[in-house]
Amino acid sequence: MQEFVEFTLGGVSDGVIYAAIGLSLVLIWRATRVLNYAQGGLAMFTSYIALMVINATGNYWLGFVVALAAGLVIGGVVERVVIRPAAGKPHLNTVIVTIGLLILVEGLAGIIYGSKNRSFPTPYSIVGAKIGSFDLGEGASPSAIFTAVAVLAAAGLLAVLFRYTPVGLRMRASAFSGTVAQLMGVRVGRITTLGWALAGLIGALAGMLVTPQTFLYPNSMDSIFVLGFTAAVIGGLDSPGGAIVGGLILGVLLNYVTGYVGSNLPELAGLALLILVLMFRPSGLFASTATRQV
Template structure:
């Protein structure tokens, strides 16, 4: 029973990390209708910037703020310089560009910060809470911080897109640029803002993931790109709530697979979940008919 509880808690914590990355994908999809496969590399770059500051004697929180601000700037620059020339063309063009950007940013990280693993000290303890004589190894102050951060981001995104004119303008720019322009929306600015905000959320995800793993390397986000994408598709690329639920469901499911069947089947299990979702409910668990038609 204790093993089941630990696997479940571990899955929830891992799933919250998947959810953080999935939220970044959802944000950029809702605001630009592009799936950014370079999101992980961009998050890794801002995480290494934060680590450089922390190693220089700054606190984790200073590093976090600088990472978020760096993500904001990098996201805006990438949209203006790299993505803007292919926006409005065939959708495959943007996908290929983001894949190329992923490779380029990873190479840049290796050049600037080296290829070796580096330790990352989490802001809170990773020692599990004790309940009586039982230690919950998967639930610690740091994992609670991760869960709270992910939930706050989810609430912020829901509020942005449902209750603000800015969120409405961003969605209008993504779905119909010409109509949005006729209504007075500055489409170019909205697309740039969408990329910038998505990069901020991705930077937060990178910091949370680094705190959970305690080690980072230029490729430390690679597996999270896959699992975060599956989580986003599972919940629905248009739904922040779906991203969180999809991340948690995926995390728990893969935790059970890892605990009872072994690590070698984790990747296969994620693939099976992705295929089943695409066959049964292509828009994700939280999709609507209107979303799929859009």
């Protein structure tokens, strides 16, 4: 029983991180129908920026805020400088552009910061909580709880933004029909930039939350990106809520597989889950559209 609780809580803790990456991918997909392969790389880069600030000031929270701000700015700049020129051209162009951006960002990080693994601080303890002699594991540590709260709060704020504010309505209208949005006076270009900026912020948040577990190096977010992408596809690339649920399902599943079957199998299990979802629910579990261009 203790193992089950430990694996479940650990899965939830990992899952919210996959969810955060998935959420950032969903934000961009909804706004521009682009899958940003560089999302993980950008999160890695903002984590480096945070680490520099933390090392220089000794203040974790200053680094945290700077990372989120950097994610916001970098996301917006990437849209304006890299993505917009490829808009309206064949879909493959954008795919290649984002892959090229990933290579560029990882290369830059290697040049600027070197390729060695760097440890990354956590704001709270990673020691798991106990109820009497019942050990809940690292999934119930203060750090894990902070991770879950941070991601769920971000998702909640985004949900409120989308559902209840004029900006959110502009973003949704631009995503579903840029032409109609323009007819209603919406500056679709600005809204698209905002979508990428917010995605950059969420990606930076994911980077800050996951990096303490993985060390920081130029490729440190690659595998996390794949799992975040899987979470987004499971939930349906159109659905922010779906990305959260997809991330949680994936996190818990991978922890069960690691704990009960073998530590070398979780990636395989993740891919198996992805294939199953694509076979039986190709639009994902929560997608609003029935078809997707592959």
